[in-house]
Amino acid sequence: MCLAVPGRVLDIEDRDGTRMATVDFGGVVKEVCLEYLPDLRVGEYAIVHVGFALQRLDEESARQTLELFAELGLLQEEFGDPWETAASAAGADPAEEVHNR
Amino acid sequence: MKYIDEFQDPELARRLLDDIHATVTRPWALMEVCGGQTHSIIRHGIDQLLPPEVELIHGPGCPVCVTPLEVIDKALEIASRPGVIFCSFGDMLRVPGTGRDLFQVRGEGGDVRVVYSPLDALRIARQNPDREVVFFGIGFETTAPPNAMTVHQARKLGIQNFSMLVSHVRVPPAIEAIMSSPSCRVQGFLAAGHVCSVMGVEEYPELAERFRVPIVVTGFEPLDILEGVRRAVRQLERGEHTVDNAYARAVRPEGNPAARAMLEDVFEVTDRPWRGIGVIPDSGWRLSPKYRDHDAEHRFSVGGIRTEEPAECRSGEVLQGLLKPHECEAFGTLCTPRTPLGATMVSSEGACAAYYLYRRLDVPAAAAREASPVV
Ligand code: SF4
DSSP, X not given: OOOOEEEEEEEEEEETTEEEEEEEETTEEEXXXXXXXXXXXXXXXXXXXXXXXXXXXOHHHHHHHHHHHHHHTHHHHHHSOHHHHHHHHHTXXXXXXHHHO | OTTGGGSSSHHHHHHHHHHXXXXXXXXXXXXXXXXXXXXXXXXXXXXXXXXXXXXXXXXXXXXXXXXXXXXXXXXHHHHHSTTEEEEEOGGGTTOOOXXXXXXXXXXXXXXXXXXXXXXXXXXXXXXXXXXXXXXXXXXXXXXXXHHHHHHHHHHHTTOTTEEEEEEEEOHHHHHHHHHHSTTOOOOEEEEEHHHHHHHOSTTHHHHHHHHTOOEEEEOSSHHHHHHHHHXXXXXXXXXXXXXXXXXXXXXXXXXXXXXXXXXXXXXXXXXXXXXXXXXXXXXXXXXXXXXXXXXXXXXXXXXXXXXXXXXXXXXXXXXXXXXXXXXXXXXXXXXXXXXXXXXXXXXXXXXXXXXXXXXXXXXXXXXXXXXXXXX
16 A cells, blocks of 8 residues: 555546646546645656655656556556455455445 | 566666676665555565675555554444445555454445545545545655545545544654664664655755765656665765665656645645564554544544454564665465465555565475465
8 A cells, every 4th residue: 555656647636625637657647735846847747655745756667557457467456446356365255346336 | 687687678688787796795674665665675676686795674654554453443443334435545455454354344235445546435435425425545755645635635625424544654754763673683774765755865865974874766667766776875974974865757856746735735744553572652644633534533432442453463673774674484384475364465565465476485385385386
């Protein structure tokens, strides 16, 4: 859970007085809070942890990290369905889990 | 060197390793603080590529692993109450409390939800004004600012039905506790990069000086770790002990000032027990009095829950680097990722789980036959 993933800002808007952005993580798009990096601009990269941009990153290192994470399956781990992950770790059948929901 | 081809830049990896091999003249023990680094080290076999003189000790840097059993039991109690929606990061679902985990509470009818961000939990609270929404706020200095901002927003927007069960931990007091232990073997630290992205490096020079250990701020990718090790070994061989930043692309000396200011406002420093280790003075954050209305521990009166840890799990020794996971009697037999006895076997950042997933050869043969395949 300590994983922080680099992402690229697609657009920025103000919501309830909070600066929020849409951020692209190598194909997965998430809402991200920019309150800790208020001067981050569209097109720039930042390290994002649990929905918050924490530090700027240059494009080159961001791309390299994203490539590596994708290769290692870490993006799936971070953004995939946690119930499925937990269910398979627990030995339960994820399909059954979904069925019971 | 079986793994080196898998590195993103094998040529650079080779150069870093050659440099380490050429520099080292005697045994050194380094501790990587962060569980993300432990995971990376075991997954890529970095410890096996290093010269035999360089030992990596896996530190207590997995927040899931060090969250005390007592806090898990409080979470389970709150999550079981009718009318509560209990929100958590996915990693906490299977951490064993006394007798059960959040996954089971959900099976018994508890409304347990997994969120990607604490802000998701706040949104759920706004959508369900007639329910109590509780977020499980754990983690190191990296996760604390997002959680702090969420509580701050709840207060600002007047969202009364939102509260947080807070069990945050801080890295520098843990380094101090490890170095102060009489059985300590650590001679240098790889400090956790993303913790320093937030906090900067100002807390570390005093520790490096007092304990005469190099502290190298290090990232998580295999090449980052090799570079961190290289710089630490170089300092040790020269008899130096300074703070060095090997992760400058993501760490500024001052960290993130806006995040640090928010932490100051929302949290206050407190003593905190670490699972398997015990109480470390000043090693945690709790909500400051200004935010106590949003403190789940007060709201649900679970402050009195006290729990003993199971004796057969030796995760305390693992977390302090006194024992390697496979040296634990229960490893791979009684204790597997499907039947974890301790939290270090639950999270993929925990040392026991990392050894189990990537070092299956170390599992005793009988145990390997019995244990069903995981991943
Ligand atoms: S192998 Fe299991 S029982 Fe042994 S220390 Fe690790 S988590 Fe605890």
